[in-house]
Amino acid sequence: MSTVPHRARAAQVGRPMDRADGRAKVTGAARYSAEYAPPGTVYAVLVGARIAAGEVTGIDARRALRSDGVLAVLSHLNLPPLAAEPHLLPSLAGAAASGQSFFPMRDARVHYAGQPVAMVVADTLERAGHAAELLEVSYRAEPHVTGLEQGREHAYEPERIFAGFLPGRIGRGDVDRGLAEADTVVETVHRLAANHHNPIEPAAATAQWQDGRLTVHDSTQGPTATRLTVAELLGLPPSQVRVLAPAVGGSFGSKAMVWSHPVLAAMAARHVRAPVKLAVTREQMFTACGHREEQEHRFTLGARRDGTLTAMRHHKLSPTSPFDDWTEPSLEMPARMYACPNHEGVYRLFRANTMTPAFMRAPGEASGMFVLETAMDELAGELGMDPVELRLRNHCDDDPSTGLPWSSKGLRECYARGAEMFGWHDRAPVPGTRTDGHWLVGTGMASAVYPVYQAMGPQRARVRLYADGRATAETACADFGTGVGAVMRQVAAAALGIGAEQVEARYGDTELPTTVAAVGSAGTGAIASAVHTAASALREQMVARAVADPASPLYGTDPGRVEAAGGRMFPQGGSGGGEAYTDVLRRHMMSDAEALGAWDPPGADGGYAAATFGAQFAEVGVDPDLGLVRVRRMLGVFAPGRVLNAKTARSQLMGGMLWGVGHALLEATRMDPGSGRWANASMGDYLLPVNADAPEVRVEFAEVEDAVVNPLGAKGVGEVGVVGASAAIANAVHHATGRRFRDLPITIEAVLGRGQGASA
Amino acid sequence: MTRQTSRPRLPSQARREGREGTRPPEAGPGEVEIALTVNGTRRTVRVEPRVSLLDALRERLGVTGPKKGCDQGACGACTVLVEGRRVLGCLTLAITCEGRPVTTVEGLADGDRLHPVQEAFIANDAFQCGYCTPGQLMSAVALLEEGRAGDDAEIAEWMSGNICRCAAYPNIRAAVRQVRDARAEGEGGR
Ligand code: FES
Numbered sequence: 001m002s003t004v005p006h007r008a009r010a011a012q013v014g015r016p017m018d019r020a021d022g023r024a025k026v027t028g029a030a031r032y033s034a035e036y037a038p039p040g041t042v043y044a045v046l047v048g049a050r051i052a053a054g055e056v057t058g059i060d061a062r063r064a065l066r067s068d069g070v071l072a073v074l075s076h077l078n079l080p081p082l083a084a085e086p087h088l089l090p091s092l093a094g095a096a097a098s099g100q101s102f103f104p105m106r107d108a109r110v111h112y113a114g115q116p117v118a119m120v121v122a123d124t125l126e127r128a129g130h131a132a133e134l135l136e137v138s139y140r141a142e143p144h145v146t147g148l149e150q151g152r153e154h155a156y157e158p159e160r161i162f163a164g165f166l167p168g169r170i171g172r173g174d175v176d177r178g179l180a181e182a183d184t185v186v187e188t189v190h191r192l193a194a195n196h197h198n199p200i201e202p203a204a205a206t207a208q209w210q211d212g213r214l215t216v217h218d219s220t221q222g223p224t225a226t227r228l229t230v231a232e233l234l235g236l237p238p239s240q241v242r243v244l245a246p247a248v249g250g251s252f253g254s255k256a257m258v259w260s261h262p263v264l265a266a267m268a269a270r271h272v273r274a275p276v277k278l279a280v281t282r283e284q285m286f287t288a289c290g291h292r293e294e295q296e297h298r299f300t301l302g303a304r305r306d307g308t309l310t311a312m313r314h315h316k317l318s319p320t321s322p323f324d325d326w327t328e329p330s331l332e333m334p335a336r337m338y339a340c341p342n343h344e345g346v347y348r349l350f351r352a353n354t355m356t357p358a359f360m361r362a363p364g365e366a367s368g369m370f371v372l373e374t375a376m377d378e379l380a381g382e383l384g385m386d387p388v389e390l391r392l393r394n395h396c397d398d399d400p401s402t403g404l405p406w407s408s409k410g411l412r413e414c415y416a417r418g419a420e421m422f423g424w425h426d427r428a429p430v431p432g433t434r435t436d437g438h439w440l441v442g443t444g445m446a447s448a449v450y451p452v453y454q455a456m457g458p459q460r461a462r463v464r465l466y467a468d469g470r471a472t473a474e475t476a477c478a479d480f481g482t483g484v485g486a487v488m489r490q491v492a493a494a495a496l497g498i499g500a501e502q503v504e505a506r507y508g509d510t511e512l513p514t515t516v517a518a519v520g521s522a523g524t525g526a527i528a529s530a531v532h533t534a535a536s537a538l539r540e541q542m543v544a545r546a547v548a549d550p551a552s553p554l555y556g557t558d559p560g561r562v563e564a565a566g567g568r569m570f571p572q573g574g575s576g577g578g579e580a581y582t583d584v585l586r587r588h589m590m591s592d593a594e595a596l597g598a599w600d601p602p603g604a605d606g607g608y609a610a611a612t613f614g615a616q617f618a619e620v621g622v623d624p625d626l627g628l629v630r631v632r633r634m635l636g637v638f639a640p641g642r643v644l645n646a647k648t649a650r651s652q653l654m655g656g657m658l659w660g661v662g663h664a665l666l667e668a669t670r671m672d673p674g675s676g677r678w679a680n681a682s683m684g685d686y687l688l689p690v691n692a693d694a695p696e697v698r699v700e701f702a703e704v705e706d707a708v709v710n711p712l713g714a715k716g717v718g719e720v721g722v723v724g725a726s727a728a729i730a731n732a733v734h735h736a737t738g739r740r741f742r743d744l745p746i747t748i749e750a751v752l753g754r755g756q757g758a759s760a
Numbered sequence: 761m762t763r764q765t766s767r768p769r770l771p772s773q774a775r776r777e778g779r780e781g782t783r784p785p786e787a788g789p790g791e792v793e794i795a796l797t798v799n800g801t802r803r804t805v806r807v808e809p810r811v812s813l814l815d816a817l818r819e820r821l822g823v824t825g826p827k828k829g830c831d832q833g834a835c836g837a838c839t840v841l842v843e844g845r846r847v848l849g850c851l852t853l854a855i856t857c858e859g860r861p862v863t864t865v866e867g868l869a870d871g872d873r874l875h876p877v878q879e880a881f882i883a884n885d886a887f888q889c890g891y892c893t894p895g896q897l898m899s900a901v902a903l904l905e906e907g908r909a910g911d912d913a914e915i916a917e918w919m920s921g922n923i924c925r926c927a928a929y930p931n932i933r934a935a936v937r938q939v940r941d942a943r944a945e946g947e948g949g950r
């Protein structure tokens with residue numbers, strides 16, 4: 001199969017194109033999962049445990065059941081059994097993908113505050129909510145562990161983490177020897193607060209049974225993952241479960257895995273024999289879809305006088321749930337970032353009374369690279385070296401953890417272009433010396449990196465071309481803000497040689513060809529590759545038909561020498577002498593033609609390491625009297641390989657960089673160690689960047705060609721934008737003030753020298 | 761600003777009584793029928809007094825453009841216009857809106873012709889997941905009407921009641937700027 005698109009066709013791919021669902025989203029026509037109401041729909045409301053550990057000793061549902069409109073109260077006392085045990089498995093694997101190896105309401109045990117202990121179903125949302133308040137749940141509380149200080153003594157070193165996919169300890173060389181060779185050693189300790197995703201659309205599921213078949217509108221990154229998980233837990237054939245998610249209101253990892261609520265919605269719907277809508281409340285979102293765990297990093301960096309790194313030691317301590325050995329992989333990419341011969345990375349966990357943490361945008365990379373990149377900044381300061389220069393000194397052409405060559409990199413260009421566009425070299429040589437009015441002003445930079453993950457099975461798409469010249473491209477995937485719909489249109493159009501405006505993208509439905517959950521920044525590349533494969537197959541099918549048809553001007557032409565553009569096929573090297581697709585279809589009495597394409601991602605043993613690299617730059621102003629940090633401007637240069645849609649790719653990278661503002665300065669979910677509950681589980685109390693916090697952001701691309709990762713050479717842009725952004729900001733705060741803040745977020749209190757996170 | 765009263769005043773009831781200031785008859789706790797004028801269309805709906813305008817629209821009238829991001833007045837996704845003014849649908853009781861025109865995102869376009877702010881949002885890629893977008897659009901429309909889009913700082917400040925977790929903020933500002941400038945040009949040219 002020919003996979004190199006002709007230049008004329010390739011022009012479709014990469015150009016900025018409006019979102020496929022733009023009109024639907026600005027008119028209110030786009031429907032999200034809580035916005036379907038089949039006739040007779042009733043409402044389920046979850047009731048969360050009020051203690052962090054112990055037992056439910058009684059559920060008195062009498063008042064709730066007597067309350068107007070109430071149809072059912074479900075709890076461990078009457079919930080039907082599951083057909084299978086839930087097992088944590090990342091949804092990229094393409095199988096059932098429970099977010100934790102636990103399902104609530106199966107027995108009386110309470111493992112974490114907010115764990116669903118009951119579900120009330122009523123005819124209206126208000127009545128269900130009211131009855132949920134009338135439910136009298138009594139508990140016997142036991143001592144709990146929720147915070148680092150409570151769990152530190154019980155920490156253990158897990159054999160494997162991340163659902164068993166990664167080892168609990170990594171390393172190369174001899175760190176002690178490397179440190180002995182070092183002229184300068186930087187040692188740091190960082191405490192990073194827990195974070196919650198807070199997509200603006202809370203998770204929700206609407207479930208309906210019809211003749212034994214189940215339809216679920218689920219707010220998910222992977223309709224296929226929801227289908228497989230719900231089917232497995234309820235003991236249904238997957239073919240009998242249809243999951244729809246044409247519009248999803250943001251996720252950032254919170255909807256990457258499948259949690260209990262779509263399953264509970266289906267169980268409730270079966271119980272009351274009516275469609276059930278279960279919308280998780282904002283407060284419940286803090287205990288329903290995972291979180292980025294609180295973490296402590298101890299980091300040691302050794303270097304020679306010329307900046308060459310000799311050793312890196314990176315230990316992380318974090319709480320996990322009672323059920324799973326989960327910690328976000330914070331150590332892997334820092335270990336692979338620079339040419340450093342000696343490295344040791346160790347995860348330590350302790351069991352805590354929280355749910356299993358989950359993926360959150362750049363899971364591990366955002367935290368781990370904050371640690372590495374702020375330590376690099378400290379090292380540069382110690383050595384009296386420019387931070388960009390220090391990074392160039394340690395640039396690695398091969399992956400230092402495996403010795404394999406990077407499939408593409410482009411990082412040197414990212415540094416160079418970023419530094420020039422940002423005006424990096426104009427920065428004050430001494431920290432804490434530049435002012436603008438009463439503001440202290442500083443700049444900082446950091447490297448960005450995000451691995452290329454690959455789906456673990458074939459990714460499929462269908463492309464259909466109609467006799468009127470219009471086409472459709474279909475996959476099961478969801479668009480939760482990635483803009484994958486527009487990319488599907490562009491890629492199908494390019495491979496077919498028609499205009500992108502002629503192509504309609506259909507997605508968000510398990511009845512369409514199967515793709516895995518769009519997670520790990522792998523979604524768009526995988527889906528685009530599937531569409532590309534299908535559309536290329538369709539073009540070849542049409543060419544084959546034409547060259548075999550005596551009535552075609554292309555009759556007898558070598559199919560390998562036929563090009564397509566503008567809806568026409570023609571002999572290579574000119575656009576004359578061919579014919580339109582529509583002519584062939586009409587002549588052959590075909591209303592349409594279609595092809596299914598399956599793209600097999602390359603395996604892990606392809607002889608290459610793959611990641612997207614970038615460079616981040618930020619300028620901040622610090623008001624020393626008020627403790628305020630304002631980010632004044634940001635610039636990111638990234639090398640994500642082929643950019644499929646410059647418009648949506650830029651937006652995703654920009655959004656990621658602005659996540660760095662939250663990560664650096666605002667976002668923290670604080671655990672109340674006494675009650676074992678999150679103390680600020682609301683959007684008013686969990687601080688998120690608002691418009692006035694968001695500076696202008698410049699996103700640039702360094703062009704690299706990647707012939708390895710997929711036929712389009714696209715490496716993914718969803719997450720790398722956040723990596724290093726918080727480090728660049730923290731480094732800028734140091735440059736502005738001369739003071740180093742190692743904990744996140746850098747709060748006003750810390751800048752004022754009070755409370756948590758204050759440092760010298 | 762208002763009298764402390766445990767019962768909401770229904771404008772229509774006040775009208776029926778023909779005298780301002782008379783205590784309205786009790787409504788609730790059961791359902792009452794009210795008439796809401798949504799995007800120019802009068803619709804009747806039965807709601808308990810505790811039902812928010814947002815839930816009346818989304819769950820009872822099938823008007824799902826206004827979004828529920830928090831149900832606590834913190835995110836702005838539920839922003840709609842009542843009598844042309846921005847309100848948070850989640851913090852407004854439906855029965856207090858009787859007789860007051862409600863405009864939602866569905867009411868911005870003129871048939872197939874998008875409102876200039878809608879067009880500008882698409883052109884500037886001022887959203888990703890789109891879930892905050894109906895609220896952003898209503899706020900943007902109102903702040904432009906109010907003349908509060910003088911410069912970027914002012915736009916940012918007045919748009920800060922609408923959280924966008926996708927962080928499309930710079931593009932939202934660009935969209936508002938574009939409409940502001942187009943209007944200024946239009947007026948200048950006249
Ligand atoms: S839903 Fe009303 S402000 Fe969030």
Ligand code: FES
Pocket residue numbers: 200249250481886887888889890891892893923924925926927928
């Ligand atoms: S577009 Fe997703 S929250 Fe604003």
